[in-house]
Structure formats: C-alpha cells, structure tokens
Amino acid sequence: MASSNSEALGMTARQGREKQVYNAEGGRIVVGVVPIIQSTGQIVLVTSRKKSAEWLLPKGGWENDETQAQAAAREAHEESGIIGDIPASQPLGTFPHIKMCPVSNFPTCEFVFYEMHVTKLLDEWPEGAERKRDTFTYDKALELLKNKPYMRDAVLLCSLAPAQK
Template sequence: MLRNNSYPTVARTGREKQVYEKGCIRQVAGCVPINRKTGKILLITRRKKEGGWVLPKGGWENDESERDAAARETYEEAGAKGRLTSFIGVWNHHSVDEKTGLPKANFLFFEMDVDNLEEIWPEMDERDRQWFAYEDALKALIKPFMREVVKKCSLAPSNIQNNKPGLSILKKIGENRKEISIWQFSIVIIILVIFIWYLTIKCNNGLDFPS
C-alpha cells in the first residue's frame, strides 16, 4: 500500500510502464471508494467525455503492485486516500482485439474504506467527485460493468444482510450444532462397535454373561 508521503503530486501519463497480460491485454486497476458509516460510494466524472459518473481506475504500471495502482489512481482521480479492504474481482473489457481475439483490457477492482478526501489532488481541475447512496450510484454509473462491480461490494444489500452480526452468530451456532451432532453420532458408533466386539469375544470363549 502507498504511504501518505508517496502519493504523486501530479497524475501519471503515458503507457511506457504499462503492465500487459499475454503481451496485449492492458491491466487496469481501480477502486470502489466507500464510506462505511454513511453507506455511500464516491464516484467521479469522466475526464475525456462530458457527463456521466464512473469509478476511479487507471493503468497498472510495472513499478507498483496492482493494489498500489488502484490506490494511486483513486487518489489521482478522486483525491481519496484510504485502506484497500478487499479484492472485488476482474472484469474483461467489452471490446475485443481483432488480431488476437482477446479483450483489450482487464479491470481489477478493490474496495477502499476512505479515510480522507484531499482538498487538492492531481485531477481536481479535470473531474468532479460526489458521494452517492448505493442505489443512486447504480443509477448514476454509465458503464454497465461498473454497476456489476458495485453490486459485488460490501454495501450491496445482499452482502450487508450476510454480514449482519446476528446472522453470523446464528450461522456459527448452526455449524457448531452440526459438528456436535456428528461428534455424538461418531461416539455412539464407536461404543456399539466396542460392545459388539466384546460380545463376540465372550461368545468365542464360551463364557456366561453375568446376571
């Protein structure tokens, strides 16, 4: 993860250090920046085209890890700093290279818990940023695959439901009860086997059972 003093003062440009998979698939890293307390997602406007909200993302370069690339791009484009808490997944670019038949890019997305929004950041004059509630973020995002990314983040209703403490405890209790039942059943089987073995020995020795 990038240290606070290692964040760039200007956005990186060019693709001299760009990481490619299989020699032609550009690797792009980005984040779903969230505020866990408010349940909101930070989106930014596109730089090259007017209108429309997107997630911060950009090229992964060969002097950094994919996590560092995601954190750097999120800072450069949105001015957000925070902790990458999970890897959400990889999405292929919808466009395919005619020569190779492979997607032009892979998008690797992480979830970031935003700790701070800088007042001054590299692309502040090129983009706007805004917090959106989960459902509003889905409506605002102009790229379908980014909506799929957001649906996989921890603020998605299905994930929130699964992560509720009460439900987690009940799930663990259920799992523990299942383990106990299996253990008890195993003990009963072992006792029966020992008893049958004991009866067999008694019969073979022609001994009477005690009254």
C-alpha cells in the same frame, strides 16, 4: 490491511504507458476502486475527463513497479483526491471489457476492482481541475454506472451490496 495510500502523495499524475502491464492476450490491465465512505454508506464517483456528465469509479493503468492494490490506491488519489485503505488482499473481481469495436474477440482491457474504505477526501488533487467528484448512495451509484457494466458489477460485489451484508 492490504494497502493504503495515506503516505505522502504528490500533485502530479503519472503519465505515459512505458510501465503498463498487459495480460496474455495483449489487453491492458486497468485497476480501480469502489471507494466507500463507511460512516455514510456512500460511494465516491468521479466524472470522465472526456465526458463531463459521465460518472465513473476511479481507475487507471497498472504499472510494473507497483502491486495492483497500490496502483488502484494511486489512481484513486490521482483521479478523485481520495485517501483510503484497501482492506482485502484479493480484488472484488476481474472484469474483461472490449472497447471500440476491436478486430479480435479478445478483451482490450481487463478491469480489476478493489474495495477502498475512504479515510480522507482531499480539497486538491492531481486531476482535480479536470474532474468533478461527488458521493452517492449505493442505488444511485448503480444507476449512474448503468452504461458501464464492468463498474456496475464491481459495485454489486462490494460490502454495501445487499447480498454481501
């Protein structure tokens, strides 16, 4: 088992980018999870803070005092109140992403997603007042992520994907 965030986690989300890790081109490295409830075969999604009708995978910045898997587990807790295990040491994949018409051709973000097996959904979590959380079938999650190809591609690589079974 690569990582777990079942240790005691606080009710405060990390803030700021002082410890943020960037790639060689200067793009921010963002880590996240495809959170799967194995007993139901469902995927947990959260709403965006900026667009409350937009569903997303939990994700956030990788900081220099943690591994990518630890950061992904932390972000899952902060954004969606998920506790779980990341069973693989390798991510599902790395997905470059260009945000808001950059001047260069370099990705402004590099997303790294891990599969997480959810063991607990908390009633309260650091960003719970700002986000909704819900569970969806594999197909519905793909539909809801249709405008986020880097997230959709991660779901297509998870253990629920027909090609992975």
